[in-house]
Structure formats: C-alpha cells, structure tokens
Amino acid sequence: DGGITQSPKYLFRKEGQNVTLSCEQNLNHDAMYWYRQDPGQGLRLIYYSQIVNDFQKGDIAEGYSVSREKKESFPLTVTSAQKNPTAFYLCATKAGQGNQPQHFGDGTRLSIL
Amino acid sequence: GESVGLHLPTLSVQEGDNSIINCAYSNSASDYFIWYKQESGKGPQFIIDIRSNMDKRQGQRVTVLLNKTVKHLSLQIAATQPGDSAVYFCAEKIQGAQKLVFGQGTRLTINP
Numbered sequence: 001d002g003g004i005t006q007s008p009k010y011l012f013r014k015e016g017q018n019v020t021l022s023c024e025q026n027l028n029h030d031a032m033y034w035y036r037q038d039p040g041q042g043l044r045l046i047y048y049s050q051i052v053n054d055f056q057k058g059d060i061a062e063g064y065s066v067s068r069e070k071k072e073s074f075p076l077t078v079t080s081a082q083k084n085p086t087a088f089y090l091c092a093t094k095a096g097q098g099n100q101p102q103h104f105g106d107g108t109r110l111s112i113l
Numbered sequence: 114g115e116s117v118g119l120h121l122p123t124l125s126v127q128e129g130d131n132s133i134i135n136c137a138y139s140n141s142a143s144d145y146f147i148w149y150k151q152e153s154g155k156g157p158q159f160i161i162d163i164r165s166n167m168d169k170r171q172g173q174r175v176t177v178l179l180n181k182t183v184k185h186l187s188l189q190i191a192a193t194q195p196g197d198s199a200v201y202f203c204a205e206k207i208q209g210a211q212k213l214v215f216g217q218g219t220r221l222t223i224n225p
Contacts, residue, residue, distance in 0.1 A: 006156075031211070040121050042202055042215035043157070050211060058212065090156050099145040099164055099206065102213060104156030 003027040004105035006091050011110045013078065013085060021076045021108045023091030031094040032074035033102060036060060036087045043090060049074055050097065078110060086112050121200060125222045132190040134219045136203030141184060143205040147213065148177060148188045151200045160188070160201075165208075190221075198223045 007022045023032065031050045035043040045058030049068040063082025068074055078085045088109050092102040126132045138146065144165040149157035163170045163177045163186075170177050176189040186203050200220050204213040 004156075033212070040217075042217045044215075045212055048212060092156075097211065099162075101147050101159045101162050103159060104149075106156045107154075109154075 004091060004093055004103060006089075006105035006108050008108060009106070011108055012113050013110060014113050016080045018077055018079050019085075019110065021078070021089055021091075021110070023074045023076070023105060024072055025074075025093045026072065027093055027095070027103070028071070029093035029095050029103075030071070031097070031102075032068070033092040033094070034058075034064070034066065034074070034076045035090040035092065037090060037107075038087050046076065046089075085110055121218050121220045123220045123222065125224055126193055127224050128195060129192055132188075132193050132197070132221060134188045134190075134201050134221065136186040136188075136216050136219075138184050138186055138203065138205045138216070139214070140205065140207050141181070142208050144208040145206040146177070146179060146186050147204045147206075148175075148186075149202045149204065150197075151202065151218070153199075157202060193221075193223050195223050195225070197221060 003026050005024045013019045033048040034046040037043050044060050046064050047066040049055035052071050055068050065077045088107050090107045091105045094102045147162045148160040151157045161172045161175050161177050163179050174191045178187045200218045202218045203216045
C-alpha cells in the first residue's frame with residue numbers, strides 16, 4: 001500500500017546476528033502490526049502496537065523484539081534467539097480500534113546466510 | 114479459521130468465468146471478516162470486508178457472503194481476468210480483540 005514503507009526488500013542474516021526490519025507509515029494510523037509468512041501458509045502475528053510506547057506480543061513473539069517510539073515507525077528486530085528466521089515479514093497498519101481493515105506494506109524477505 | 118499446511122488449496126477457472134473462493138472460520142464470536150489478495154512478492158491487498166450483522170456485501174466485481182450458521186465465508190469474483198490470479202486470504206476478528214486471524218489462503222489461477 002502507498003504510505004507503508006518496509007525496508008530493505010531483501011535481507012540476509014548470519015548465524016548469531018541480530019537484524020532490524022524497518023516499517024514506516026505516513027497514514028497517521030494508530031495501530032501497527034508485524035506478521036511472519038512462511039511458504040504456502042497464512043500470516044502469523046508477531047507483535048502489535050495500538051499506541052506509541054505500547055505494544056503486545058502476538059502468537060509467535062519468541063525471538064523477536066519491537067519498539068514504538070514514534071507513531072510513524074514500528075521496527076522489528078529478529079534476534080539470534082530466533083532459530084528459524086527465514087521468512088517473508090509483513091508490516092501492517094490500521095486507522096483506529098474499530099472494525100477496519102489492516103493495510104499492508106510490501107514486505108521484507110529475510111534469509112539466513 | 115487458521116490451518117497449517119504446506120500446500121495451498123488451488124482453484125483454476127477460465128478467463129471470463131465467475132470464481133467462488135470459500136473460507137471456513139473458527140470462532141462464532143468473530144464479528145468482522147476481511148478478504149485480501151496477495152500477488153507474488155507483495156503484501157496482501159484489501160479487497161472487501163463484512164461485519165457479522167450482514168449476510169452479503171458487494172463491491173466492484175466482488176461479492177462477499179457470510180453464513181454465520183455454518184461459520185462460512187465466500188468471495189465471489191465476477192468475470193475473472195488474468196490480473197485476478199493471486200492467493201486470496203480470509204481473515205476474522207474476534208469481538209473485542211484487536212488482532213486478525215488469517216486463513217491458509219487459496220491460490221486462484223485464471224486460464225486463458
């Protein structure tokens with residue numbers, strides 16, 4: 001979606017290395033989300049944030065960390081504790097807390113070297 | 114609902130025909146449903162949504178039907194075009210929750 005920028009598009013990680021995926025939005029949306037997508041599967045929620053300086057664990061938070069210091073930004077760090085990090089990572093935003101759709105960026109593909 | 118599998122369900126239709134993609138959701142307390150389209154290497158794109166107090170909603174060339182009795186959601190695409198080829202996901206939101214639960218997805222292929 002226009003307005004949600006994920007970078008880089010491709011990222012490679014060495015064993016034991018932490019990497020940070022960027023998600024920036026200019027939609028003025030309150031809520032932001034990180035998902036992981038594995039081949040042939042749906043999306044699984046890693047972390048989400050409904051407001052600045054607050055975030056909650058999703059279904060598969062182990063080995064990941066996030067911060068929400070600014071409304072526009074919700075970076076995801078894949079730590080060395082995540083033993084199977086190879087996946088397609090998607091960031092999404094939502095305008096408010098009601099029943100509204102999430103809108104997605106175009107993802108970052110992370111691979112192990 | 115959510116299921117785990119290595120092979121996506123697939124649907125092949127002829128260009129110009131109508132497509133129906135089905136989704137069984139898991140929670141009777143879900144109050145909001147969304148259909149997304151995902152092309153290769155891109156993020157999911159919002160198509161249409163429906164609230165649980167509705168049975169049907171129409172968009173441009175798309176219709177979503179909700180059957181709460183059997184917890185079933187369907188997406189109908191009229192007069193399919195080559196650009197409709199993609200993976201389609203349904204997602205549900207449980208009432209009071211702030212997160213979506215995604216289905217496994219269905220790969221739609223349009224044959225010329």
